Amino acid sequence: MAFYLGVDAGGTKTQYVLGDEQQVLGRVQGGTIKRMRADAATTTRNLDKALSELAALTGVSLRSVTRTCIGAAGITVPLVTDWMREAFGERVGGSLVLVGDVxxxxxxxxxxGSGVLVLAGTGSNVAGRSVSGRVTTAGGWGPVLADQGSGHRIGVQALRDTFLALDEERSTELLPEILGLWGLADATELVAYANKIPAPDFSALAPLVASCAERGDGVARGVLSREAGELAHLALLVIGRLRREAPPEWVPEVAFTGSILERVGPVRRGIVERLERELPSVKTLPGVVDPALGALWRARVG
Structure with a gap:
């Protein structure tokens, strides 16, 4: 029997899925194995722990794996790829395929096949694959330049709109909620805290913004609506590129992944509403996709 390993190597966590030709046999989550994010001792320790757990869970020796596919950002960086090739080569059998996380x-x-993927978690990105297999992207330029609809961007924009509301003498639940989350006394303390170096984790505000929006807060709703619109705009740009080489009957399909699109309903609904308004033929897939299962699929097909 052949065994295959799919790995989604993220910046903070790594997902490992082991399967045979037909089914998933086991799955574990471990710490990062990206050398851009952690030193060699840490990534080695994280990898050994996860592989040991996966072997114990499935009863399958990792030396019997036929092929492994690892998806990660930064695969053009030798520090990342060289370490992964060496580390997996020493611990896991079979061949190794390294591809981008997108x-x-x-x-x-x-x-x-062809389609469009909208990703929004701490950061964001939109990617599409044409009928010829060419991958194109929009956004994904990092928190300063882009990351539309991401947790980081939602948090920053919520703070900006909260203070604009103060200037305009409009009320918003966001201010007391943010003060409570960060343990601050008033807006003056919030100004100092938000501008400190290193900066606080702005993405931590995203669930709070979503909660306020669901309760009807106009400022919070405005933030999520605007961010959804900007992500939808990127998706439309990618769809337009894919259409240039697609047959006339091609119907764009859009999938979603990432914590924001899984948990922050107004952002996902806003994207879908704009796409359907501007492209009535568009098909949006339900739920969110699991990149680790994509890595397992690629491991199986080679």
């Missing part, structure tokens, strides 16, 4: 997410949704 590609395994697309594979999870479209199994090598």
């Amino acid at each position: 590609e395994i997410a697309l594979d999870a949704a479209f199994f090598g």
Whole structure:
């Protein structure tokens, strides 16, 4: 029997999925194995722990794996790829395929076919794969330049709109909620805290913004609506590129992944509403895709 390993190597956590030709046999989550994010001792320790747990869970020796696919950002960086090739080569059998994290997410949704993926978690990105297999992206330029609809951007924009509301003498639940979350006394303390170096984790505000929006807060709703619109705009740009080489009957399909699109309903609904308004033929897939399963699919097909 052949065994295959799919790995989604994120910046803070790594997902490992072991399967045979037909089914998933086991799954574990471990710490990062990206050398850009942690030193060699830490990544080695994280990898050994996760592989040991996966072997114990499934009863399968990792030396019997036929092929592994790892999806990660930064695969053009030798520090990342060289370490992964060496570390997995010493611990896991078979061949190794290294691809970008966007590609395994697309594979999870479209199994090598064409389509568009909208990703929004701490950061954001929109990617599409054409009928010829060419991958194109929009956004994803980091928190200063882009990251529309991301947790970080939602948090920053919520703070900006909260203080604009103060200037305009409009009320918003966001101010007391943010003060409570960060243990601050008033807006003056919030100004100092938000501008400190290093900066606080602005993405931590995203669930709070979503909660206020669901309760009807106009400022919070405005933040989420605007961010959804900007992500939808990026998706429309990618769809436009894919259409240039697609047959006339091609119908764009859009999938979603990331914590914001899984948990912050107004952002996802806002994206879908704009896409359907501007492209009535568009098909949006339910739920969120699992990139680790895309890596497993690619490991199986080679």
